Amino acid sequence: MDAAKTPHSANPWTADISDENTKITTSSLLLVLEGVAVATKAPGKYVEPLVEWLQQRQHTSDAANNPDAALPFREWLAAIISNPRNCNDGTRQLVQVTLAVALLREKARGGQNLDGASIDSIWSPIYEAIISARDTELQFTVSRSAQGFLAVPLCSLVKDGRIQELWRLHTWLPDGQRGVSEEVCIHAHQPYGQSWILLGSGTDCTFEVDTPADSSLTTHAVYECCYCAADGKQNGTGYQTHQMSSTIRSTGRLVRVTPASRISHSRDMTYSVPGGAYHRSIVPGGRLHATLFVFDAHRGYDDAAAVLGPKDGGEWVQPRDPDGITAEVLAQIVDATRKWEQAHGAASEGDDEHDTVMGYYRYFRGMALLKDEGQESALQYLNPPESCTPAQAFTHEPSMQHQTYITELMKAGVVSS
Template sequence: MHLSTILQGLRYVGSALSLSDAEVHAVVLGVIANYPDAAKELSLEEWLQATAFAEIDDRQRHIVNTAIALAHLRESGRRGVSVSAADLERVWLTLKSALQCPSLSWTMTRSAQGLLAIPMWSLIKDGCIDELIRVHIWLPDGVRADPDMAIHLHQPFGQSWILAGKGTDHIFDVTPASEVDATHAEYNVGWKGKDDNKSDQAYKVHSKSSTASNTGKLVRVVPLQKETHSRNMSYCVPAGTFHSSEVEPDALHATIFFFDSSRGYVPDAAVIGPISRELFTHVRKSTDISLFDAVNLVASLRSWEILKDVGLQHAMLGDWEEALRSYRTALHVCKSQPWIDSPRYSHFTLGKVGHMYRMLGLYTQACECLEEAVIDTPMSRTRLGCLGELAVVYRHMNRLQDSKWASQEQYNGAKEFDLEDDVCRAVGTLGMVNCQLYLLTTERELLESAISQLEECVSRAQQLKDVTREAIGHGRLSVCYIAKLDYENAVASGQRSYDLMQLQRDASKISFAGAFFGRTLLLAGRDEEALALFNPSSGCPPVIALCREISDEHRQYIIEIIAAGADLKLRDDHGYTALECAMYNGDHATAKIIEEGLRAQILREGGDVDQQIKQFQYEATLRKGYRDIFQDKLRPVLLQANPDSSSALQSLRKKYAAALTDDLEKQRTFDRLKYVTYSNFLRSNRLPKSNHGYTQYLAHGSPGPSDPFILFFSYRWIAKDVGVQLDGDSPDDFERTQYRRMLRAIELFLNHHPVVDREQLCIWIDFACVDQDHQQPGVASLPMNLAQCNAMISLVDDKYYKRSWCCVEVLMIQTLQKAYGIHVWYEHVIDFARGEEHLRPGPCDLEVNMAEKQVTFEQDRPKLLFLERQTRLLG
């Protein structure tokens, strides 16, 4: 865009704001003074960056930025260039900031089409729209256009960019008709300005009302086509095209709409209405929702949609923890925004969260989410999906009659709504339930019903081209055929299930298919083929998949697979073992089965049974603790945190302390938050050790600061470097290089942050805050302790970013800083050539890959990779 385009846009934005010519002129002069080169063409981002440093006040900056953002859309539309999702996000954030600027008087009224309209750019010539850009918002309050007056045409060509939600644009053929075949009449539209006594056909940007008058012209209306549009899409409505916009009553939808006469114009703005009606007047009243809240609502829905899409992407890959994180954050967005805390959004999200809990084997949590979405909720597609998921959870919990009820409810509702995919899922679950009931009762009718229902499921899935559902149906049919001792059909069904599931990207689904097929082969006497499936070279071993979705049925399969020779030391692609999955689910019965299997395996291998079992148990307990504390304790606090508030870290510290107090196992596994006061750090005259008497626990009533500002030091133990003269058992050298460097870094930090009270300043360093005689709990709790510190300083040298534990700390602070903005991170850098040192902001865009980092002990790498994953999940 050239400067001339921006200057032109300033006048149009000024018109939308009803600014005086003098004020617009002042802004124009300010822009010209900052950008004298009118011929220079800059991109959207370059223009916006330039205004950040322009010598104009904030009010003027918002006006200029609005002109830049809307000019970008205008030029892109006229050139036929697609606006990227990133650019539309930049445009939206710019407009959002301007719309919420308290010194700018934007207007928002409800139009005759039921939407909230906010004019942001306008050029009216001789009472006709030449250019007009508005933000359109349909609230989820059920208020929509009068269906009798919804079909209309625009005088200018129109282009829409979708900000959030879904809307359907309907196109109609409207032709003159006689009284015999007429369906509607044509109406003319007039507008009444704020100071007008009557309507006329001159368009007013800030009109008081609009009136549609029956012309007596009879027409016949025939639907031609319809298209549904969603976030980041764009569509056009040519001038003179009759159309209507449909947004479901309980849905939120927002767009940026550009009326552009340069691409087409017709003189009459006709509306189609009933033949018998004379007039239709719509008074443009103010709304119950403020403009500030309406804009926040759009931003919330955009966030919700992005999180939903990210969750779906992870779920499709079987990355359940990542998906759960996204969906839980989406649920938080719903719960924090009353307008979208509704069945349409929150119940849908509850269903997704419940599904992820189910895939992780957390049935109690899954039940709570799904029952909340189902109980006392009107029938809808969302409720049907949640019923289907709830039926599966009930089945795994051995609540077979409840599962049958939920499946039947889903089946009946799906039939009523003509939703074939839900019918397919419901009949498949009914077949599985009847199969399980047969195994409990041996009633032959149940088995025959199960086979019939599963065959119906397979047939429907084939018609729907739903490969996953077809594969699941075949897998369950193999169980039914085994019950009939029909091994030929059992193997054929198991093979079909496994082959179909190989087409998926989800390792867990492939693993489940492998479990069913392998078990079928095992019972058919084909042991070696079965064992190859039970011990895959990559992906997820079947026993781990079964441990994630545990039930009495799956527990029996696990016993059979272990007896066949499954390697219980194998890990899945995320680094989990079968024992860790069983312990994470809190399933003691399955954990005991896995432990006994491990004992037998270690004994066969000639290893130290007790020592190895103890290590497996510790790692499982540790990983369960990490997931519990990271995801269930700390992350909800961070999501609620205000970046400008000092209370967030206090809440984190209390939540972490309570997590240890309430759970003896966590007390044994993780250490409490400790620190060294700055005064004691100075007094120590070297890096203090944990037994030097300087270390304190953070606790109410302790002699230290009640609300300390804790500075975390991330550094290398240079005592391990070649040729270093040791200072006893200190990680520092004889010259106390790291200690002296920390003192200088602290002074630089205090200069940067004069509000930090030296009396409240405390230091976290591993040598003092991790018990050096019993390191395990302190090392295990290091990432959680970092999250509770106010700031981190990295003592950077040429080897710092090569060390694994340093990079764990970097990854943690990166994640926290980018996601929540309540932590501070600096690098302390020494320029030996100049003899200078300084603090600089930590590089939040630095890529950290733990698989490439140096570790002192290679056996620590799986733990570090696990910590990398859990840290990313905290974001």
């Protein structure tokens, strides 16, 4: 077995989607598919058969009276896989992400609440697509956000540098290496944002921002953001899905910032951030936290949104390099930890992560490094000095899955039998 892979039993074509009430239109699927193709840099050979099939459905005699007929997730899945052209690797992963995002999109815009089972049913096909994409030409990429998390784009619809919809997986790792400066953490988004918590907890802090007549009362300067695309070309303020870095520069305009609220959010909860609302997210350095997040201009947009920083500051550059962490590793960590939290509960606020959760993080990160960079790089995670090793964490909580992990460590020569 590939040392960086972990066995999984779920059948990617029989996702457990119990929702039979939320229906997805053909036009919605076509739009989401366009965004998934951009996010994953999908080649035409994966995308075109799906587009052709969906467009043909809109022009069949059966659909003459309703060319945009809507179906629930399960019926769409059955219809799509009935066509052999849609069943090859690459196209299959596109279908999984497209259907999952489209379902969450319909629920979000309809103001529907999601319980844990509903979030599971959306996360499951996304997880399956990411971990099975290695042998395809899809690219689930990872970038480091200036706000401290690692982001995996799932669906990106951007027009003339302006975000229409951007769906992503956000993950804060429990290594404290967040790559964020406390001086420039308060910010606003141009599009409306909504987050669904997959695991862990975080605190969303909001702020009131105004311009007092007395400049001595100001506390921050307003900074504008520009992006450097993955090809190294500076692109001004227009958003780029795949970036090399971002830079914020002071505009010289001074404002007063006043704390307004602090609200904690945990597993299976959701919260929203209106466009133009200033806020910051706090996740302690020793904690793991993950969310599914969307920027949706359909639900609001504020052109004036910016980043706030020191009054006397100049500029900050945020490299997007994820330090070798792949989307596959993030998905494995998130899925394993979400299942563990379901059985054990999340760590109390203020505490560091449980040894088993840290074991998951170190195991998946270390096994990926073992394959790509060799044992020396991997040992800092698989056999860390003065810290609980993955083998020790799994031994403390014996299970069939944990025994599988230990067996993989033995095969890799990291622990003895």
